[in-house]
Amino acid sequence: MRLVSNNIGQEMIETINEFTTVFHQMHVNAGAKMVSFAGYDMPVSYPLGVKKEHIHTREKAGLFDVSHMGQVKLIGANAKKALESLVPVDIIDLPLMKQRYALFTNNNGGVLDDLMVTNIGNDSLLLVVNAGCKQADFAHLQNSIGNECEVKVLVDYALLALQGPQAGEVLAALAPESREMTFMTAKTLIVDGIECLVTRSGYSGEDGFEISVHNNQAQQLAQCFLAYEAVEWIGLGARDSLRLEAGLSLYGHELDAEHTPVESSLVWALSKTRRSDGIRAGGYPGADVIMDQIVNGVPQKIVGLQPQGRAPVRDGVMIVDEQDNNVGKVTSGGFGPTTGKPIVMARIHSELSSGTKKLFAIVRDKKIVVEVVKLPFVKQNYYRG
Amino acid sequence: MTIKYSEDHEWVELTADDLVTVGITEFAQEQLGDLVFIELPEVGDEISLGDNICVIESVKAASDLIAPVSGEVVEVNERLNDEPELASEDPTGEGWFVKIKLSDASELDDLMDEAAYQEFSEE
Numbered sequence: 357m358r359l360v361s362n363n364i365g366q367e368m369i370e371t372i373n374e375f376t377t378v379f380h381q382m383h384v385n386a387g388a389k390m391v392s393f394a395g396y397d398m399p400v401s402y403p404l405g406v407k408k409e410h411i412h413t414r415e416k417a418g419l420f421d422v423s424h425m426g427q428v429k430l431i432g433a434n435a436k437k438a439l440e441s442l443v444p445v446d447i448i449d450l451p452l453m454k455q456r457y458a459l460f461t462n463n464n465g466g467v468l469d470d471l472m473v474t475n476i477g478n479d480s481l482l483l484v485v486n487a488g489c490k491q492a493d494f495a496h497l498q499n500s501i502g503n504e505c506e507v508k509v510l511v512d513y514a515l516l517a518l519q520g521p522q523a524g525e526v527l528a529a530l531a532p533e534s535r536e537m538t539f540m541t542a543k544t545l546i547v548d549g550i551e552c553l554v555t556r557s558g559y560s561g562e563d564g565f566e567i568s569v570h571n572n573q574a575q576q577l578a579q580c581f582l583a584y585e586a587v588e589w590i591g592l593g594a595r596d597s598l599r600l601e602a603g604l605s606l607y608g609h610e611l612d613a614e615h616t617p618v619e620s621s622l623v624w625a626l627s628k629t630r631r632s633d634g635i636r637a638g639g640y641p642g643a644d645v646i647m648d649q650i651v652n653g654v655p656q657k658i659v660g661l662q663p664q665g666r667a668p669v670r671d672g673v674m675i676v677d678e679q680d681n682n683v684g685k686v687t688s689g690g691f692g693p694t695t696g697k698p699i700v701m702a703r704i705h706s707e708l709s710s711g712t713k714k715l716f717a718i719v720r721d722k723k724i725v726v727e728v729v730k731l732p733f734v735k736q737n738y739y740r741g
Numbered sequence: 742m743t744i745k746y747s748e749d750h751e752w753v754e755l756t757a758d759d760l761v762t763v764g765i766t767e768f769a770q771e772q773l774g775d776l777v778f779i780e781l782p783e784v785g786d787e788i789s790l791g792d793n794i795c796v797i798e799s800v801k802a803a804s805d806l807i808a809p810v811s812g813e814v815v816e817v818n819e820r821l822n823d824e825p826e827l828a829s830e831d832p833t834g835e836g837w838f839v840k841i842k843l844s845d846a847s848e849l850d851d852l853m854d855e856a857a858y859q860e861f862s863e864e
Contacts, residue, residue, distance in 0.1 A: 358749050358793075358805050406800040407775035593774070593801050666778045666825070668798045691777040691800050698778075720780075720796065 377423035378514045378571045379578060386589050394487035396424040399591040406593035410693040413560055413598055414734070417520035418590035419581050426490030427513050427568060428497065430481040432505035439473065439481060442500055444617065444640050446627035450475045453542040455555045457625050460496060465616035465642030465649070469493050470607055472566075474542045474555055482542075482553065482568070484515065486607045514574035519564030519598075522586040524739060527554070527565055530580060534565070539738040548580045556739060559595065561602025561732060563739040600699055601692045603660060603731030609671065609687045610658050610701055616642065618649040619703075621658040626650065658687065659709045660731040661700040661717070663724050668698045669717040675702055675726065678714050686717065692733055699733045700726065745849055746858035747809035752833060753852055756840075761810060761849075764837040765797070765828060768862045774799045776825040781817040782839060788814060790848055795838055797828070806838060810848045816840040 388399035684704030711728030750769035795806035828836035
């Protein structure tokens, strides 16, 4: 048995002085298999294993340490307007304690990172950005809008995600007012005496929460959740298979600086107010390119593919048509523990996205039939009230 | 009954004069995590020591089974096609991979015995 490739490893960044999160010792004590991820020593799986962790999250509740992600506050009367100059998303009209998905774009319309933005009141926004992009994001914010608002990186804060159909019950038992929260809203909650900023959101396709908490009380909070029978630690391996089944993009895979949000099938994330006929059209990097593409279309887009048979079709695999023309590439591929089948997201020629032509994935020199399917692979299960 | 081990974490059990059964060890199984797909060789394939003879895919990783001996594949565990998890759950029993008719029985001498393998896999 010799390891050929490892999906998690592709994101590895070799560092000697590796960072750890405040939960590191808890992961080690829980028997986690630790890997290097975006400069952090992180749990890829626990003794339960990726498959069972995945299924546990779909059936009960999973606790994820996502403290490696970047948390940054923008503070000041101009913060909303300033952030709008960097994203193709309506931030000015983002209501109090509401959360929205956004994207930092470059001058060509390419995506620098994707992020979550919450209006937390007092002229402040809380941003959560990807671990692998966070230093660049902080610099981007400081350089671009640092004169218009305060850019405050929350270095002392941890981030937990509690995800799954029983996440709501668990949090409600600890903080009953969380029941009022619906998908993509935020609330300050006191859990076991600990103040947390909670959003009803996540990256698993399930109902759940992301919880920002000061490092000093983070372990106590995690213990609080883990005391529930329904709650298990879940590692980055299952986090990836959960998001893939839910059809959610991952930066560096479906999203990158070379492709615009339109080319990554994220037109839904581009606010109407910022499009060419909107009241605040354009005004962000690459707006001309992106607004033109919304109207005139793009040569390639991201689609879901269902391979025939059991063989996983991994990242980077070529997609060809019946004449063996190269028509695309797998951006994320793996095995869906819930679907019990291999699942794939790929960037393919737009005219093939309707699924009328026969397509194949080339795996170890063999052609595997793949069918264009609607995303997500597993129905999203958000709590909308 | 003689069981030997390769440095690639495979077990090789000599069941007759020139016949061995091959699978992955408990250690290998733990390293791989949940197996979701196994591609087996064809019965009749002539294989040489060091060849990649099977593809083993877990939820997150792809690995190869490396031939620990040379010979002819005389039987494959067809159950692994539909139940790759057998190799996770019972790697040294129901989850065996292939049976090989040895072309050079002396290759077995280069494999480790259990004590040597224990020491090797703890490194």
